[in-house]
Amino acid sequence: MSNKPWQQMYPEGIPTTLIYDDKPVQAYLKESAVKHPYKASIHFMGRELTFKEVYESSLKFAAYLKELGLEKGDRVAILLPNCPQSVISYFGILMAEGVVVQTNPTYTERELEYQMKDAGAKIIVTLDILFPRVAKTVPKTNIQHIIVTAIKDYLPFPKNLIYPSIQKKQYGTVVKVEHAGNHHLFKEVMKRDVPEEMSSSCDVDCDVALLQYTGGTTGFPKGVMLTHKNLIANTRMCQAWLYKSRPGKEKVLGILPFFHVYGMTTVLLLSVLEGNMMILLPKFDVETVLKTIHKHKPTIFPGAPTIYIGILNYPDLKKYDLSSIKACLSGSAPLPVEVQEQFERVTGGKLVEGYGLSETSPVTHANFIWDEPRVKGSVGVPWPDTEAAILSLETGEPLEPNEIGEIGIKGPQVMKGYWNRPEDTENTFKNGWLLTGDLGYMDEQGFFYVVERKKDTIIAGGFNIYPREIEEVLYEHEAVQEVIVVGIPDPYRGETVKAYVVLKSGRTVTEQELNEFARKHLAAYKVPRLYEFREELPKTTIGKILRRVLIEEEKKKWAEDEKKA
Structure with a gap:
């Protein structure tokens, strides 16, 4: 057998x-x-x-970074949602021979401080509304300059005039930053003349x-x-998988955030490489997404x-025409079969599940989009030039x-x-294999199945x-003994x-109080949705929880509830 x-x-x-090609990532923006x-x-x-416009704006940004003292290999953090500034910053950093550090805009001061210190970032690009959080963090890091932009900077008239009042209503404030000292305004940088393209000594391999941040046990x-080379290889693989797409003629919906490597490869890099238009949305709102697809x-x-x-x-789904959707790659989590089938019925397009991880830029496997077999429950087969094995x-x-x-x-x-x-x-790594931490099997045809995560x-x-990060926060609460x-x-x-x-003897705390405590130190998506107070936790003979x-208990409860339903 092969x-x-x-x-x-x-x-x-x-x-x-x-x-x-033996070219750096930024070369593909120039080509398009x-x-x-x-x-x-x-x-x-x-x-x-x-x-x-995107290319020339990126050149301006790159030249400005050089003026600020950026040297080859220096790290620059991007703390932005999906917006034009995030694209311009990304390519500008690479043009200046810097290293991009994508950062989640929902991070708390604690999380931001950790990542900036670990990456050793010298410069950060962020939104005005996030500036107060960043400013509090900067003194604890190596960051020397903050470049600030605003959503309104790239809105059309009259939205750019209306947006500040919307922002004030939503966040309770309008942040104003002066273009002075180590605070820089993105819009001021964009007023500069377009500089000459700077030389690059990039070794693509x-x-x-x-720097894409991920974790584990x-x-x-x-x-x-x-x-x-990693990023271009995975983008080229994605291009090959979507072999029926028409370069320069597709429109790519950019909901997946660029700080997630999956969104960066399948939306940002693939669109630039193929000359396709990205339709960017700064956050996921169902009604906005439906209106965007319809229009x-x-x-x-x-x-x-x-x-x-x-x-x-969505209750009013039938009001919207989704028939333009031709191809969808689902990643980041298991795709339920019923969701795949229903979405394909609604749109008339194809939706398939893929598999990968941050360490692989990220995609390694996917089901075929337009071709059979498409195997239910499988994450598909390895992409071109990708070897995979069950070890x-x-x-x-x-x-x-x-x-x-x-x-x-x-x-x-x-x-x-x-x-x-x-x-x-x-x-x-073991014997040249990247160990994914996922348990699975491969069938005779070469389709892979993920059974359980080892991590x-x-x-x-x-x-x-990452559980330990949440546990570290909850352990700081004065009433918590074990978690x-x-x-x-x-x-x-x-x-x-x-x-x-498990609470300390004589101490009390409510679920709501713990929740409020956690929200001060963790991004909203990390905060526990459920709490269970126990007298003791199951442990090994040496005291390891x-x-x-506990996971098996929850799975058993889930299975019993499913049977009752």
């Missing part, structure tokens, strides 16, 4: 191996600007920017383009070092299960079909390693949540966060 049986399943339109100078690259809330998030007719729609579920459950937990050797082991990956999209963590990097990572609504956090089944989010708490026992 050790790559999936290659026999490939349709004629998808090659098993690809050719990768030359090829499609006056074609819309970005549509944002009624305003459009051409490829030429070795130079890091992106070892504690706080780690910076995944993704090179220019602007996107054809490609990468997403996560929670997004598709939210759309399908024995005892020996690390590849197993036979239908045997359960750990999924291992090899390929040009596999990370360089973890930032400043050589030991973690070494432990993640304790919780995936809720497509976001990775353990687990992911439990949730019909909407895939999983949701539950905390089991048995997380798995």
Whole structure:
């Protein structure tokens, strides 16, 4: 039997191996600007920017970073939602030979401080409304400059005039920042003349383009070092998988945030590489998404299960025409079969599940979009140039079909390693395989199935949540003696966060009080949705809390509730 049986399943339109150009990521923006100078690259809330405008704006931003003292390899953080500024900043940083550090705008001061210190970021780009949070964090980090922008800066008239009042109503304030000292205004940078393109000495195989933060059972998030080659390879693979798409003619719906590597590859990089228009939305709101699809007719729609579920459950769904949608790749969490089938009926397009992780830029597997077989319950087959195997937990050797082991990956999209963590990097690779931490099996045709995660990572609504980080916060509460956090089944989010708490003798605290405490230190999606107070927690003989026992209890409850339903 071939050790790559999936290659026999490939349709004629998808090659098993690809050719990768020896170019840095930013080179593809220039190519699209030359090829499609006056074609819309970005549509944002009624305003459009051409490829030429995005390219020239990125050049301005790169030149300004150089003036601020940015040197090759320096890290620049982007703390923005999906908006034109996030695209311009991303490519500008790369043009200036910096390293992008994508950061979640919902992070608290505590989370932001950790990531900025770990990455050693020198400059951060953020929104005016986030500026107070950033300003409080900066003195505890190596950040020397804050570049501030506002949503209204790229809104069309009259939305740009109305937006400040909307912002004040929503957030209770309008933040004003002066363009002086180490505070810089994005709009002032964009008033400058377009500079000459700067020379680059990029080694695409070795130079890091992106620090993508992820985590695991070892504690706080780690910076995944993704090179220019990693990102371009995975984008080219995505392009090959979508072989029926029409370069330069597709419209890509950009709901997935760019600080999530899946959104960055399948929306940002693929759109730029192919010369397609991105329709960007700064946040997921079901009604806004439906109106956007109905009016602007996107054809490609990468997403996560929670997004598709939210759309399908919207009360007035029938009011909207979704027939423009042709292809959807779902990632970040398991895609329920009933959601896939219902979404395809509603749109007439194709929705398939994929698989990957931050360490692989991120996609490694997917089902075929337009071709058979499409296997229910499977995450699909490996992408071109991607090797995958089920490895024995005892020996690390590849197993036979239908045997359960750990999924291992090899390929040009596999990370360089973890930032400043050589030991973690070494432990993640074995015999050349990247160990995913996921247990699964492969069938005789080469389709892969994920059975269970070896890691304790919780995936809720497509976001990775790391139990220890939440536990560390809850342990700081004066009433908490012991706590353990687990992911439990949730019909909407895939999983949701539950905390089991043992209180100190004589102390009391309510669920609401714990919830308010957690919200001060954690992004909203990490805060436990459920709390259970116990006299004691299950432990081993040496006192280690048995997380798995609690997870099994929850699964049993879930199964019993399903039977009753």
